[in-house]
Amino acid sequence: MLVHIDHEGIRRAGCIVETEAYVGPHDAASHARSGPRGRATLMYGKAGVAYVYLIYGMHHCFNATTEQDGYPGAVLVRAIEPVENVERGNGPALVCQALRIDRGCNGVDLVESSRLFIETASPVADADVRVGPRVGVDYAGEWATHPWRFWKADSPHVSRRPGTATTYDPAMLG
DNA sequence: GCACGGATTTCC
DNA sequence: GAAATCCGTGCG
Numbered sequence: 765m766l767v768h769i770d771h772e773g774i775r776r777a778g779c780i781v782e783t784e785a786y787v788g789p790h791d792a793a794s795h796a797r798s799g800p801r802g803r804a805t806l807m808y809g810k811a812g813v814a815y816v817y818l819i820y821g822m823h824h825c826f827n828a829t830t831e832q833d834g835y836p837g838a839v840l841v842r843a844i845e846p847v848e849n850v851e852r853g854n855g856p857a858l859v860c861q862a863l864r865i866d867r868g869c870n871g872v873d874l875v876e877s878s879r880l881f882i883e884t885a886s887p888v889a890d891a892d893v894r895v896g897p898r899v900g901v902d903y904a905g906e907w908a909t910h911p912w913r914f915w916k917a918d919s920p921h922v923s924r925r926p927g928t929a930t931t932y933d934p935a936m937l938g
Numbered sequence: 939g940c941a942c943g944g945a946t947t948t949c950c
Numbered sequence: 951g952a953a954a955t956c957c958g959t960g961c962g
């Protein structure tokens with residue numbers, strides 16, 4: 765569950781039901797593809813940090829950094845199931861809109877922070893996880909076909925996109 | 939310095 | 951199917 769407490773102390777939260785992984789310097793779909801510069805610098809830093817960026821000049825996307833310090837990685841939160849003071853969050857930009865997350869949250873340590881963090885609430889069983897190609901990264905060639913999008917089966921809160929679904933196999937993760 | 943396009947959403 | 955709308959990246 766992703767939790768954000770805004771400037772007025774209002775707590776908003778939702779269970780994460782859809783994510784995408786962006787891993788490694790060679791992932792052509794990742795912002796880290798151009799090296800540890802600019803906004804992607806955070807992806808090269810330590811894990812557990814909020815990476816929030818502006819997309820299409822008007823929408824925000826929230827990521828949590830992953831992997832070891834020096835090796836780039838992040839998980840994009842694409843959808844949440846409303847839990848507290850949230851109406852809808854079926855899409856990366858809508859997640860940020862619903863939780864009032866913007867670039868002011870960029871760089872926040874999700875482990876240490878008391879205003880933006882992730883809680884383990886009701887984990888999704890492996891059997892309910894669906895896997896497919898990432899969305900909106902067709903420009904990335906072969907990397908666009910990697911099955912690095914994960915969502916909760918039959919959840920009405922995942923972003924509405926046509927997607928080839930396979931079941932999740934924990935062994936597939938290297 | 940400047941042109942180009944995007945990890946999206948919404949409306950025609 | 952296309953617009954809305956900034957900023958990082960790439961190239962000069």
